[in-house]
Amino acid sequence: MKKEYRFVLLIQLYYILIAMFVALVLWTALPDAVGEVKFSVNQWKFSGAFGGFAFVWLFLRRRGVIESIMKDAAQPIQAGILLTPARKEEYNVLFDGFTDCDFYAFNPPFKVEGEPGDHLFHQAVATHAKRYRDGGVRSRYLFFDGASYERASVFFRELAKETGENMVKECIKSVHWQNAPRVPGYTFFIGHKKGKSFCIFYPSAAVREGIPEAIIFIDGAKDFLKILRNHFLQNWDQATAS
Numbered sequence: 001m002k003k004e005y006r007f008v009l010l011i012q013l014y015y016i017l018i019a020m021f022v023a024l025v026l027w028t029a030l031p032d033a034v035g036e037v038k039f040s041v042n043q044w045k046f047s048g049a050f051g052g053f054a055f056v057w058l059f060l061r062r063r064g065v066i067e068s069i070m071k072d073a074a075q076p077i078q079a080g081i082l083l084t085p086a087r088k089e090e091y092n093v094l095f096d097g098f099t100d101c102d103f104y105a106f107n108p109p110f111k112v113e114g115e116p117g118d119h120l121f122h123q124a125v126a127t128h129a130k131r132y133r134d135g136g137v138r139s140r141y142l143f144f145d146g147a148s149y150e151r152a153s154v155f156f157r158e159l160a161k162e163t164g165e166n167m168v169k170e171c172i173k174s175v176h177w178q179n180a181p182r183v184p185g186y187t188f189f190i191g192h193k194k195g196k197s198f199c200i201f202y203p204s205a206a207v208r209e210g211i212p213e214a215i216i217f218i219d220g221a222k223d224f225l226k227i228l229r230n231h232f233l234q235n236w237d238q239a240t241a242s
Helices: 003-029 043-062 065-074 088-095 119-134 146-163 165-171 222-241
Strands: 078-083 102-106 138-143 172-176 187-193 196-202 214-219
Touching: 078 088, 088 119, 088 214, 102 222, 119 146, 119 165, 138 146, 138 222, 146 165, 146 172, 165 172, 172 222, 187 222, 196 222
Parallel strands: 102 138, 138 172
Antiparallel strands: 078 214, 102 187, 187 196, 196 214
16 A cells, blocks of 8 residues: 555544544433433434534534545655756746745756847746736745846846836845855755645756756655755845844
């Protein structure tokens, strides 16, 4: 049996035990007559115990607790590798589709997008514009070198032409950590697509002058996203405090 399904069965057993406990309490506490509370087996106690069990079970189902756990446990993790995107379709496999989430960009070089005048640059701007206009996304970008920060500033100015300056100011926060103890050799982006965790990773071994020759993307790895988010926030707090 797969690990995730064993986990689902354990969780369901846990809630069944809760329901049985409530049923047992009702079984022992329901009186035979008014003013009398003692242990007795009769049809009223059985009805009360069964009712308590059913109430707890239906309450958990109605709140979606069990279904949510089963959905998360059965959710597959998918991963893939892309070479440096050269077309909109390739770029959008990575950066399109983020909705209703906090988006974090750690050490983004902003070289994949190219420069103003490049075909992919303007298509990338359109992809990011949709993210903020329609997707309900708020982003944080943490930079470790001035060149990347400047390229991002150019990109954000072009983005503001599409979305309006107020939306860029409200939805995007960026920090350049000028006195960081070291400049990471890797980059990652994290957020959610259709409610699922989505991570993009530029491994240091595949980065040449800021351009990733291979990009790893992982769909559905919520535990990995939590690790990366904690790493991001720790660095973000240090950068903003310095």
